[in-house]
Amino acid sequence: MGRRGSKWLAAARTPLGACSIVLLTLVVALAVLAPILWQDRAFAVDTDAIGQGPSGTHLLGTDSLGRDILFRVLVATRLSVTLAVLATVIGVTVGLVLGALPSVLPRAAGRLVISVVTIAVAFPGLLLALFFAVIFGVGTHGAVLAIAFAMAPSFARLAQTLAASVVGRDFVSAAKVAGVGRIRLLVRHVLPNIGEPLVVNATIGAGAALLAFAGLSFLGIGVQAPDFDWGRLLNEGLDGIYLNPAAALAPGVAVVLAGLAFNLVGEAVAGVVGVRTRSARIGRRSVPAAGTAAAEEHGDDALLVVENLQVAFPRPSGWTVPVRGVSFTVRAGEAVGVVGESGSGKSLTGLAVSRLVETPGVVTADRLEFAGTPLLTTPERELRGLLGTSLAMVFQDPMTSFNPTRRIGRQLAEVSEQHQGLPRRKAFERAVGRLRSVRIPAAERRARQYPHEFSGGMRQRAMIGMGLMGEPRLIIADEPTTALDVTVQRQLLRLLARTRTEGDTAILLISHDIAVVSQTCDRMLVMYAGRVVEDLLTGDLAAGPRHPYTRALLAATLELDTDRAEPLTVIPGRPPEPDRVPAGCAFAARCPAATDQCLVEDPVLESVTAAHRVACWHPQEDAAPERAREAVTAGGAE
Numbered sequence: 001m002g003r004r005g006s007k008w009l010a011a012a013r014t015p016l017g018a019c020s021i022v023l024l025t026l027v028v029a030l031a032v033l034a035p036i037l038w039q040d041r042a043f044a045v046d047t048d049a050i051g052q053g054p055s056g057t058h059l060l061g062t063d064s065l066g067r068d069i070l071f072r073v074l075v076a077t078r079l080s081v082t083l084a085v086l087a088t089v090i091g092v093t094v095g096l097v098l099g100a101l102p103s104v105l106p107r108a109a110g111r112l113v114i115s116v117v118t119i120a121v122a123f124p125g126l127l128l129a130l131f132f133a134v135i136f137g138v139g140t141h142g143a144v145l146a147i148a149f150a151m152a153p154s155f156a157r158l159a160q161t162l163a164a165s166v167v168g169r170d171f172v173s174a175a176k177v178a179g180v181g182r183i184r185l186l187v188r189h190v191l192p193n194i195g196e197p198l199v200v201n202a203t204i205g206a207g208a209a210l211l212a213f214a215g216l217s218f219l220g221i222g223v224q225a226p227d228f229d230w231g232r233l234l235n236e237g238l239d240g241i242y243l244n245p246a247a248a249l250a251p252g253v254a255v256v257l258a259g260l261a262f263n264l265v266g267e268a269v270a271g272v273v274g275v276r277t278r279s280a281r282i283g284r285r286s287v288p289a290a291g292t293a294a295a296e297e298h299g300d301d302a303l304l305v306v307e308n309l310q311v312a313f314p315r316p317s318g319w320t321v322p323v324r325g326v327s328f329t330v331r332a333g334e335a336v337g338v339v340g341e342s343g344s345g346k347s348l349t350g351l352a353v354s355r356l357v358e359t360p361g362v363v364t365a366d367r368l369e370f371a372g373t374p375l376l377t378t379p380e381r382e383l384r385g386l387l388g389t390s391l392a393m394v395f396q397d398p399m400t401s402f403n404p405t406r407r408i409g410r411q412l413a414e415v416s417e418q419h420q421g422l423p424r425r426k427a428f429e430r431a432v433g434r435l436r437s438v439r440i441p442a443a444e445r446r447a448r449q450y451p452h453e454f455s456g457g458m459r460q461r462a463m464i465g466m467g468l469m470g471e472p473r474l475i476i477a478d479e480p481t482t483a484l485d486v487t488v489q490r491q492l493l494r495l496l497a498r499t500r501t502e503g504d505t506a507i508l509l510i511s512h513d514i515a516v517v518s519q520t521c522d523r524m525l526v527m528y529a530g531r532v533v534e535d536l537l538t539g540d541l542a543a544g545p546r547h548p549y550t551r552a553l554l555a556a557t558l559e560l561d562t563d564r565a566e567p568l569t570v571i572p573g574r575p576p577e578p579d580r581v582p583a584g585c586a587f588a589a590r591c592p593a594a595t596d597q598c599l600v601e602d603p604v605l606e607s608v609t610a611a612h613r614v615a616c617w618h619p620q621e622d623a624a625p626e627r628a629r630e631a632v633t634a635g636g637a638e
C-alpha cells in the first residue's frame with residue numbers, strides 16, 4: 001500500500017501528472033459550479049447587445065440573442081462532460097458484456113459474438129456514431145446511445161484480449177478444476193485482473209467521447225435548443241465567425257482542454273499501473289492415428305484409468321500430436337511420478353486428465369476414467385462436482401497459482417462454498433484449518449493476506465491446502481518444487497507424502513527430476529516424445545531400468561554429484577519436435593543400442609514383469625551403475 005501510494009505521489013509530481021490534475025480539477029470544478037453561479041447570465045437575453053464582439057462587459061462577446069458567450073461556454077461544461085461520461089460508461093459496460101460473453105456462451109455463439117465485434121471494430125468510430133445517431137433519432141438520448149454503441153466494439157475487443165491473457169493463468173485453471181462456474185469465474189477471477197487497463201482506456205475513451213459529442217451537436221443531431229453543449233455553441237458561433245471569431249473559438253478551446261484533461265489523466269494512470277495503452281472443452285474429433293499402446297489390466301482399486309490418450313493441436317500444415325497414445329493406471333492412494341525431458345508431453349497428460357486442455361487442442365482416448373466416471377463423455381456440468389471435490393491441481397509457478405486480487409483464505413473458502421454449500425464463515429474457518437494442516441504459521445492471520453504477502457514455498461503449501469478443501473482422491477502436481485529452493489522443496493515433498501498417507505490420496509507427480517520422483521513415488525512413468533517408454537516401480541530403479549532412455553536420464557541426474565575429473569554423462573542430441581517425430585522408435589537417433597529395426601518399427605509398451613512395462617526392442621538387462629543407485633535412493637522425502 002505504502003509503495004503504491006508513493007508511486008501515485010511520484011506520478012503526481014511529474015509534469016504530465018501535475019498538468020492532468022490541474023486540468024481535471026478545473027473541468028470538474030466548472031462542471032459542478034458554473035451552472036450554480038452563472039446559469040442566469042448564460043440565459044439572459046439582451047436585445048441591445050446582439051452579435052457583439054469582445055468588450056469589457058462581455059469578454060468574449062455575445063450571440064444572436066445578446067447572451068454572454070463566455071458564461072454560456074462555462075455553463076455548457078456540465079452538460080458536455082456529463083453526456084461524454086455517460087456515453088463512456090454505457091459504452092464500456094456494453095463493451096465488457098460483449099467482451100465477456102464468448103467465455104460464458106456455448107462455443108459457436110461465442111465465436112459469433114467475436115466475429116460481430118471484429119467486424120464492428122473495423123468501422124471508424126465516428127461513422128458508427130453517425131449510423132447509430134440516425135437509428136436512435138436526433139436529440140441528446142440518441143446521441144448518448146450512438147456514441148456509447150460506437151465505443152463498445154473497441155472495448156469489447158480490449159476486454160476479450162485482456163481476458164484471454166488472464167484465462168491462461170494457473171489460478172484460473174485451478175478455479176476451473178475446483179469446479180467454479182463460468183460466470184463466477186468471470187466475475188471473481190477474470191474481471192478484477194483486467195480492471196486497471198480497462199479503467200485507463202475508459203478514461204482516455206471519455207476524451208474521445210467528448211470530441212464525438214461535440215461533433216454530433218455541431219452537426220445538429222446532438223443536443224437540441226434550448227439546451228446547449230460545446231458542440232452546439234460551436235455551431236452557433238460559426239455563423240458569425242467573421243464578426244466575432246471568439247464565439248466559435250471559445251467552445252472549440254473548451255472541447256480541446258477538457259478532452260486533453262481526460263487523456264492526460266488516462267496516460268498518467270497508465271504510467272503508474274504499468275498499462276500499455278476460452279474455457280476447457282474436450283471434444284471427440286478425428287485426429288491422425290499415432291500408434292497404440294498395449295492395454296493394461298486394471299484392478300478394482302484403479303482410480304484413474306488412461307488408455308491410448310492422445311492430445312493433438314491443429315497446425316496450418318496438419319495436426320501436431322504431442323501426446324501419442326499414453327496408457328497408465330493410478331490406483332487409490334498410489335503415488336505415480338511422470339518424468340521426462342522438457343516437451344515430452346508430461347504437462348499435457350496432466351492437463352488432459354483434469355480437462356484443462358484449451359481449444360483448439362483435442363483430447364481423445366480409448367478410456368479416460370476418473371473414479372469410475374468417463375471424463376470425455378460426461379457433460380461438463382456433471383463433472384464439475386466430481387473434479388471440484390476429488391481432484392486437485394498444484395501448478396509449477398506459485399506466483400500465478402493464486403488470484404492476486406483476492407485474499408488467500410477467501411480463495412480456499414470458495415471451494416467449500418461451491419461444493420459443500422458451506423456458509424461464508426464456516427468455509428473460511430475450514431480454509432484456516434486447511435492452511436494450518438499444511439503448516440502455514442499463524443494461519444488465521446495469513447488467511448487474510450494476499451498471495452504476494454506469502455513466500456513461494458508458503459504459496460505452494462497453500463495451493464495444496466486449497467486442494468484439500470474438498471476430499472481429493474487424486475492430486476496432480478506439475479513440477480511443484482521447480483521454483484523452490486532445496487530445503488523448501490524437501491518440505492513440500494514431505495507434505496505431499498504426508499497428505500497421501502493421511503488421506504489415502506493418490507498423487508500424480510510430474511517432474512523432470514528423476515531423483516525427486518524416485519524419493520516420493522511408488523511408481524514412475526518415463527515419457528519420451530509423447531509416449532510412455534517405461535513404467536516401473538521406483539524400487540526397481542536400483543536394480544536397473546530396462547529402457548536406454550531411462551538409464552540415460554538416471555545417469556544425467558548424477559551430473560551435480562560427480563567427481564569433476566570424470567567426463568559428464570549427458571544424453572547426446574535432442575528429443576524430436578512433436579510435429580517431426582520420426583518413423584520407428586523416437587529415441588533411436590540418440591540411443592546407443594539402436595539397430596535398423598528401431599529406425600523403422602515403433603516398439604509397443606509391453607509388460608516384462610507384472611509391475612514393469614517397457615517400450616524397447618533392446619531392453620537392457622544389466623544392473624544400473626552403483627552411483628546411479630545412490631542418486632535415486634539418497635535422502636528419502638519422508
Ligand SMILES: Nc1ncnc2c1ncn2[C@@H]1O[C@H](COP(=O)(O)OP(=O)(O)OP(=O)(O)O)[C@@H](O)[C@H]1O
Nearest residue numbers: 313322341342343344345346347348349361512578
Ligand atoms: N497449446 C498448445 N498448442 C500447441 N502445442 C502445444 C501446446 N501445449 C503444449 N504444446 C506442445 O506439446 C509438447 C509437450 O508439452 P508439455 O507442456 O506437455 O511438455 P512437458 O513434458 O510438460 O515439458 P516441460 O517440462 O517443459 O513443461 C511441447 O512440444 C509443446 O510445445
